[in-house]
Amino acid sequence: MKKISKVIIIIFVLLITACKADDKHARLISTNALKVNGNGLIVENGNIVVRDDETASNTINDNKSSNLTNDTNNNQSNNIKNNDSNEVSKPDEQMIDISITIDCKTILDNMSDLKNGYVDFIPKDGVILDSVVVKVKNNSTVLNVLETVNEKYDLNLKIRKSSFGVYIIGIKYIEEKICGNSSGWMYSVNDNFPGQNAGSYRLKDGDNIKWRFTCKPNDLK
Incomplete structure (x- = not known):
């Protein structure tokens, strides 16, 4: 009987030891906090799991890496949104309407x-381009308008540039000089002759340009 009693006691002690060992490596406690102690506490789905130090360390590192990736992605997303906002808020460049006529009636x-x-x-009526309205950038010159019209209507424009x-x-x-030695092209803006080359005269919205061919002095009225 004594031997049997000793065997039962030994088995009981072993069972208690095994239960304590299991409890040491996998005790679940419901909580929202994250703490780490010598046994290695980590959070899984709102529960604290007690594991060995190596497992806890690896899991915590994985959580840190995941959080760092999420923060980086959020920052990149915010930067993209900010850039898009800047592009959308950039004001459109102002445009103006200019009318232009070209003739060689003289x-x-x-x-x-x-x-x-x-x-x-x-042309039989002397009109090369009847009055048209074009949109150009604000502060454009008479030359800018003529070049814009040339691109659309193929006017075979010939320009001489100098100092x-x-x-x-x-x-x-x-x-x-095809119709007299003093013949050539002149322009007016709102029926006034500015006396400036076409590349320097700046226009305002609603201005009217007339390009006319002159054969003799004072033949343009």
């Missing part, structure tokens, strides 16, 4: 002075 009154080979380029500015040689194959 040549019709001086056909005897017209050089050979140019008669086919002269004094730009000079319009020809429009639609009608060139300077």
Whole structure:
């Protein structure tokens, strides 16, 4: 009986020891806090799990890495949103409306002075471009408008550039000095002749440009 009693006691002690060992490595406590002690406490789904030091350390490191990745992604997302906001808030550049007309009607009154080979380029009514309205950037020049119209209507524009500015040689194959030695292109803005080269005169919204070919002094009215 004594031997049997000893065996039972030994088995009981072993069972208690095994239960304590299991409890040491996997005790669950419901909590929202995160603490680490010698046994290695970590949080899993709102519960604290007691594990050995190596397992706890690895899990905590994984959580730190995950949090760092999430913070980085959030920062990148915020930067993208800020950049998009800046682009959207950038104001559009102001545009203005300018009307322009081009004609060579004076040549019709001086056909005897017209050089050979140019008669086919002269419109019957003398109008090369009837009045059109174009949109250009604010503070554009007369030349800017003419170049814009040239791109749309293919006016075969010929320009001479020098230290004094730009000079319009020809429009639609009608060139300077083809109808007298003083003949050439002149422009007016709102029926006034600015006396500036076309590349320096700045326009305002609603301005009206007229390009006209002159054959003789004072023939443009």
